[in-house]
Amino acid sequence: MKKEKYNSFYALLLIIGIWYILYFTVDSSIITSPGAVIRVFLMNFSSEILPHLLMSFYRIFVAVAISLFLGVGIGLLTGMHKKIDKFLSPLIYLLYPIPKIAFLPVFMLLFGLGDRSKIILLIVIVIFQIIVTTRDGVRGIDSNYFASARSLGMDRIDIYRHLVFPAVLPGILTALRITIGTSIAVLFFAENFAVKYGIGYYIMNSWSMVNYLKMYSGIIAVSLLGYFLFKGIDWLENKYCSWQKISDKF
């Protein structure tokens, strides 16, 4: 635990160090002093940044929760049932590569200018990753485990509960890590349209007002949001998938 804290501290020092090097070597007002940015960040955090950050967190949380619920469900069904997989796989393969971010104007017209269109955009972007990871995770389960489960007298629900879900959980958490990174990037873009709150809006608004100190404060806030979300996933992994680390070690 102590070592982990030290690692995070080391990463922070390295980033600030590189930032200082750029600040002293690049002769441009767009590279501001890290010290000044941190001061502005601390000063404005609770009054200005936090409401924007909470709004972004709410959008990501709702979108990821819905994507997980639907994506894991569809992934489990396609992994377990060949007929469903045969029907859904071509649809997934056709829809997955489409740059869905281009559909934001369509979603805004269909679902309104508010949160709903942004959340739906996030869902259609991240859900495919979760579906494919879950489905492939199910396919990768050794058939001996199914024989073992059936020999214990497990019915279909027991098999999902005691075998399939725990087996694919590490993969789902990995997919969650990737989708959270994607979600933050997508949200940054989406929050530039027809919103008054959201960290993407805060950053771009500060930039257009040539307030680089506030712009960088917003970027720090996004970074911290990502950091705590990733730490949350690490916590879930340690709590529910600690067996995997042991299996990897032996």
Add this chain to the structure above:
Amino acid sequence: MIEVKNLDFAYQKERVLNNINFQLEEGESLAIIGPSGCGKTTLLYLLAGLEQADQGEIKIKSKLISGIRENTGVILQDYGLFPWKTVYHNLALGLKIRGCAKKQIEKKVNLALKRLKISEFKNKYPAELSGGQKQRVAVGRSLVLAPDLLLMDEPFSALDALTREEMQNLILEIHSRDNFSFVLVTHDIAEAAFLGHKIAVIREGQIVNILSNPHFGQKNLREKEEFFELQKKLRKQMTLEYGGENQHEKREV
């Protein structure tokens, strides 16, 4: 206990088992021996209800088998333990599925852990255990269900010679105390001679002979001459071609 009649099984179009017939009395053990790919594991899966026969019938305690049976314990070749469950929860799983109360599960699992001398590993995951310890957990997971029939698919094949003998002794010890019937699939001649009341030699999907083992359960059997004689006989059975002497011996049993 077990009655198998005219059993046939094909995987896709390949015939795996052909006209299998045998009987096993209550409390008896049957060792099924044969080379890899001879169909012995398929036969065990049919007895467990994990596969369905194309023809013929399997009766256990006079009841036709059409699926998984509640009182049959199964130990699979690679132990079949779930890596995401601790030793305790692997043992508790079968009881949980059968709807046992939490306190009863705790009592039964702790007793089994104690009997198998694996209490100290109850909070460990299977990946943290040695082969022998994993095997004890697999045995415990079946025994905790108090089965009247235990089916084992090459359970000790991955163990070193000494641990294997230790596990064979353990099975005999538990068997003599709990008096269940068991069927063991193996390719190890010494194991078949040590653990089988009856020993079925199977080759290319057919039982070519069933030998009786009058020395089953004798003390220090491994050091006795009869044990080596039986192994010699089995070795001969396994390498002989069909017909001739083979058929003659079958009539003798």
